[in-house]
Amino acid sequence: xxxxxxxxxxxxxxxxxxxxxxxxxxxxxxxxxxxxxxxxxxxxxxxxxxxxxxxxxxxxxxxxxxxxxxxxxxxxxxxxxxxxxxxxxxxxxxxxxxxxxxxxxxxxxxxxxxxxxxxxxxxxxxxxxxxxxxxxxxxxxxxxxxxxxxxxxxxxxxxxxxxxxxxxxxxxxxxxxxxxxxxxxxxxxxxxxxxxxxxxxxxxxxxxxxxxxxxxxxxxxxxxxxxxxxxxxxxxxxxxxxxxxxxxxxxxxxxxxxxxxxxxxxxxxxxxxxxxxxxxxxxxxxxxxxxxxxxxxxxxxxxxxxxxxxxxxxxxxxxxxxxxxxxxxxxxxxxxxxxxxxxxxxxxxxxxxxxxxxxxxxxxxxxxxxxxxxxxxxxxxxxxxxxxxxxxxxxxxxxxxxxxxxxxxxxxxxxxxxxxxxxxxxxxxxxxxxxxxxxxxxxxxxxxxxxxxxxxxxxxxxxxxxxxxxxxxxxxxxxxxxxxxxxxxxxxxxxxxxxxxxxxxxxxxxxxxxxxxxxxxxxxxxxxxxxxxxxxxxxxxxxxxxxxxxxxxxxxxxxxxxxxxxxxxxxxxxxxxxxxxxxxxxxxxxxxxxxxxxxxxxxxxxxxxxxxxxxxxxxxxxxxxxxxxxxxxxxxxxxxxxxxxxxxxxxxxxxxxxxxxxxxxxxxxxxxxxxxxxxxxxxxxxxxxxxxxxxxxxxxxxxxxxxxxxxxxxxxxxxxxxxxxxxxxxxxxxxxxxxxxxxxxxxxxxxxxxxxxxxxxxxxxxxxx
DNA sequence: TTATAGAATTTTTTT
DNA sequence: AATTCTATAA
Numbered sequence: 001x002x003x004x005x006x007x008x009x010x011x012x013x014x015x016x017x018x019x020x021x022x023x024x025x026x027x028x029x030x031x032x033x034x035x036x037x038x039x040x041x042x043x044x045x046x047x048x049x050x051x052x053x054x055x056x057x058x059x060x061x062x063x064x065x066x067x068x069x070x071x072x073x074x075x076x077x078x079x080x081x082x083x084x085x086x087x088x089x090x091x092x093x094x095x096x097x098x099x100x101x102x103x104x105x106x107x108x109x110x111x112x113x114x115x116x117x118x119x120x121x122x123x124x125x126x127x128x129x130x131x132x133x134x135x136x137x138x139x140x141x142x143x144x145x146x147x148x149x150x151x152x153x154x155x156x157x158x159x160x161x162x163x164x165x166x167x168x169x170x171x172x173x174x175x176x177x178x179x180x181x182x183x184x185x186x187x188x189x190x191x192x193x194x195x196x197x198x199x200x201x202x203x204x205x206x207x208x209x210x211x212x213x214x215x216x217x218x219x220x221x222x223x224x225x226x227x228x229x230x231x232x233x234x235x236x237x238x239x240x241x242x243x244x245x246x247x248x249x250x251x252x253x254x255x256x257x258x259x260x261x262x263x264x265x266x267x268x269x270x271x272x273x274x275x276x277x278x279x280x281x282x283x284x285x286x287x288x289x290x291x292x293x294x295x296x297x298x299x300x301x302x303x304x305x306x307x308x309x310x311x312x313x314x315x316x317x318x319x320x321x322x323x324x325x326x327x328x329x330x331x332x333x334x335x336x337x338x339x340x341x342x343x344x345x346x347x348x349x350x351x352x353x354x355x356x357x358x359x360x361x362x363x364x365x366x367x368x369x370x371x372x373x374x375x376x377x378x379x380x381x382x383x384x385x386x387x388x389x390x391x392x393x394x395x396x397x398x399x400x401x402x403x404x405x406x407x408x409x410x411x412x413x414x415x416x417x418x419x420x421x422x423x424x425x426x427x428x429x430x431x432x433x434x435x436x437x438x439x440x441x442x443x444x445x446x447x448x449x450x451x452x453x454x455x456x457x458x459x460x461x462x463x464x465x466x467x468x469x470x471x472x473x474x475x476x477x478x479x480x481x482x483x484x485x486x487x488x489x490x491x492x493x494x495x496x497x498x499x500x501x502x503x504x505x506x507x508x509x510x511x512x513x514x515x516x517x518x519x520x521x522x523x524x525x526x527x528x529x530x531x532x533x534x535x536x537x538x539x540x541x542x543x544x545x546x547x548x549x550x551x552x553x554x555x556x557x558x559x560x561x562x563x564x565x566x567x568x569x570x571x572x573x574x575x576x577x578x579x580x581x582x583x584x585x586x587x588x589x590x591x592x593x594x595x596x597x598x599x600x601x602x603x604x605x606x607x608x609x610x611x612x613x614x615x616x617x618x619x620x621x622x623x624x625x626x627x628x629x630x631x632x633x634x635x636x637x638x639x640x641x642x643x644x645x646x647x648x649x650x651x652x653x654x655x656x657x658x659x660x661x662x663x664x665x666x667x668x669x670x671x672x673x674x675x676x677x678x679x680x681x682x683x684x685x686x687x688x689x690x691x692x693x694x695x696x697x698x699x700x701x702x703x704x705x706x707x708x709x710x711x712x713x714x715x716x717x718x719x720x721x722x723x724x725x726x727x728x729x730x731x732x733x734x735x736x737x738x739x740x741x742x743x744x745x746x747x748x749x750x751x752x753x754x755x756x757x758x759x760x761x762x763x764x765x766x767x768x769x
Numbered sequence: 770t771t772a773t774a775g776a777a778t779t780t781t782t783t784t
Numbered sequence: 785a786a787t788t789c790t791a792t793a794a
Contacts, residue, residue, distance in 0.1 A: 362785090362786095365785090651785085652785095653785075653786095654785050654786080655785095
């Protein structure tokens, strides 16, 4: 055993060692929460490089989130120094984007393709539907989510299976088809395409796949329980069964992305897919005190269909969990802030090792306010808020057009931003003409006089606009860094200028955001320059002639690389925040750990989310199982202190709701909270007049679940109401034709007759008539 | 064409 | 509650 080897195996337990040392063939590491899996992955990579002398560029390590990828990279830099530069460590999506860019020509794209986000996607769907005259048929959003599902399942439009009588399915397929055509015409892809197009390219052109197989001899996947079928298909292509060196690490109890197509069966069936795979279980938890671990176990054990395992720990029992009962969400925020300050003062826990979790983003606002009032420093860890601001998205749209003028979605976004007198009618005429000619909008704009029915002012304005885009495009061709492109774009488009001229507080903040955007580009350029220097100064190993060992993103032009970072990475890593409490959703919390964790909104309807609550057997459904796993993830983030908080009433989405305590709380034995049975909070009783103050054990008669009710004449749709006569404030009297959904937002389609015709309205707004 | 007001609609979680 | 859509006036 040489020095490297012993250093790398230092303080690993026997199964961890086994996982690091395994060589030759597939390996499944089942790693419970806090069992040191990141350590295992990084040590293993280092071991391959240092002891087995595997070239770093032969190793591909993928994760799901940017945060995880970055963290893994950092640790590998610590272990391997500059050798770590040649490793490919990234998320599925950015690895796929890099490969797809190199192979773009094979799939009908050019290297400068742009990546559409869900807003762009929705616009494309809407336009495709309008073009095909299918507007009334289905909600664009529903169609889009069906399309995404298909993509997650690795199915192109032609692979979609539709039952003969399934009209909606046929419709989805039709729109999916048109949607794909539009994306290709715009030289654009969506998130799903990044993976799907690559998988189908590899299917069609084995020789292209072969290049990557020859290169990547070692593939590692973190959070494998969250892979969806496309991702798994890609893995199987790159590291084919039965004998490839594929290492997958995951925990079926932490699978929380089913809604994105993730399939827990991928991990459960891995040994069948890769017969002979070695299986290692990591069951010792090093993170949480035992009270926390026990509570987490009591929650997760309610799930059937899980690999049987129980984490153990030789850590002390530690403090009990703490239950926080609050009157409403404001008090919850205030109490959280108070406890945080107390912990910092008396518990000697740093702000930076505390976190507040919530189920839905909408909860963050009040929590922020509470922390701000109490002067608790915090950072909101929200995926990509900065790049989601309207003005920043406008700026990105211009940048994308600079790189890829064919991108119709981007062009439509900014054609009249800032206002340049090109209105809806003109735009409609231009798009109609573009559709009939099968040309991109940019192309049509180069000869606007050909568009029928345009007046001369419109033609002139379009020509000016085209001139602007053209000169920006030309500028981008010659530029060598992102910042100068952004700078040029901001100047030429007068985006900042117009905002400043407006003079309102709001427009000033927006202008400020655009300056910050320029700052982000400058920072990007600096990082890139530094990386280039590091790569150049590095001695290159012998590379066999038939293998392409270049970094995957080797010759992506800077502006394009910057745009890719915006699309795929967001600004999550902007400020991790030294000395600040972290605020995030439970999903964002996966993979992290903190000394003290506050889990808020433990109420049925909030967490578990109301959508998991409905259905036949809400306690057994897959959705509820996923909520439960989410709860498990939340609990197991905590090292020493876990605070669980709920509010008796909370206004969420504009309505006041009285939610019963979360069912997950009932699963935790009261002793773990340091309380006895009789102090367990009861579900609150119904309240007729909301603002009245009351305590938890007030009792006033029969329990009515008011959580969903709203004052109205038809507050819910129940039974068959078709044919019923109804009156609408605006549309008058009509008859119900069809219903959609139940509860407060149930919709019905009503035939109003006369000029009004069919309308879909919320049942709440109708009166029997 | 633009600005504005009022109405409708929306909301889980993220790459 | 906040955002997005639609109708109407300017």
